[in-house]
Structure formats: structure tokens, C-alpha cells
Amino acid sequence: KQEVTQIPAALSVPEGENLVLNCSFTDSAIYNLQWFRQDPGKGLTSLLLIQSSQREQTSGRLNASLDKSSGRSTLYIAASQPGDSATYLCAPRRSNDYKLSFGAGTTVTVRA
């Protein structure tokens, strides 16, 4: 069973700081890993999908890295803004699975 851990559980930073969110997973036989954002009481918004053959994926101020062999992924958010306040979830997907396994998430608060 894939176990996913996200550290820290919560993070509060002033506007403009860079954010570093960590995700670790126990089964390195993954096909890809997806990062999501969830606003309170809402659904999940896909941020980035990084394939197992990739080391990095970038979209705007977001950058995700993946070290499959060590079971780790990191999401970097540059120059944070109050609108970045949300819970961020990582979800690795095993090669023979149709499902995503989720961590508990990191709740980010960006103070204006």
C-alpha cells in the first residue's frame, strides 16, 4: 500500500516569500505524481503532473521536482501571494493502478 507523507502540515509566511512543500511516498514504483490545490470546502485543482521519467515540471511560479528513487517530490512556489493560501496535496500514481494515493496535505497561509 502506498503511504504518502507531506511535511509540513501547515505553513504561514508573509507575502513574497518562496514556499517549499515536501512530499514523500513509500512505493517508488510510480508512473507519475500530481500536485493539487484545494480551497476550503471545494474540489481539487490540478497544478502540475510530473511523469516518472521527468526530474522537474514548471508552470508559471510553480516548480515541482521528483526524485523517484528516493520517493520524494517537492513543490516550490515562488514569490507567494495571499491568493496562494490553500491546502496543497500530492498524489503519486503507481504503474499498475487506476487510483491516486493522497497525502494529508500542507495548509498554506500567505499573510498580506
Place this chain on the structure above:
Amino acid sequence: KAGVTQTPRYLIKTRGQQVTLSCSPISGHRSVSWYQQTPGQGLQFLFEYFSETQRNKGNFPGRFSGRQFSNSRSEMNVSTLELGDSALYLCASSKSGSSEETQYFGPGTRLLVL
């Protein structure tokens, strides 16, 4: 292009009742997955459908069931509701459900069981 839609958005039921939730995937998507989100257990996979066939099922009791129609719309049903079934139920769609695809989630149905 419209996103994943879920109906109803909110639902209040009492213990012992049953409930049916609906999910319409993005146009052209044929794979639909369902997840349950609770504060204690986080996001847990319920089941996945592709072309009206259930391909994968999570570790939930038989009270949880689902189906998919020929137009790819999906429903999930929970019978004999328990207090612990109170949760946000999310569905996600992708074109074929293959491992390399992005999953797109709907806004969820918030179920409260009293």
C-alpha cells in the same frame, strides 16, 4: 470546455437512508473515479469506471456502489447511511484513465448524515 460537474452540491440525510450522487465528466472523458474526503481519513479512493465497467475498487463496504452510463456519466450510491459517511465526495475524470493522464476533479458533493 466545461469541467467536471457534480450534483447535488449539498445533501442532508438521516441514518439508514440511501443516497445517490451524480458526476458528469469533461466531454470526451471516459474514465470516472470517485473519492471520499473526511477530516480524519483524508482522501480515499472508492472506485473507478471506464466504458461502463468498474476497473478498480477501494476498501469500502458493499454499501458503497456505483455505475457508469454509456454517455460516461457516473453515479454512486450509498445505502443504509451511517454517521461516518458524512464527507465530501469527489469525482475525477480523465480521457482513458491511463496512468499518464491528468485527473480533473469536480467541486464535490458535501453529504451530511444526521
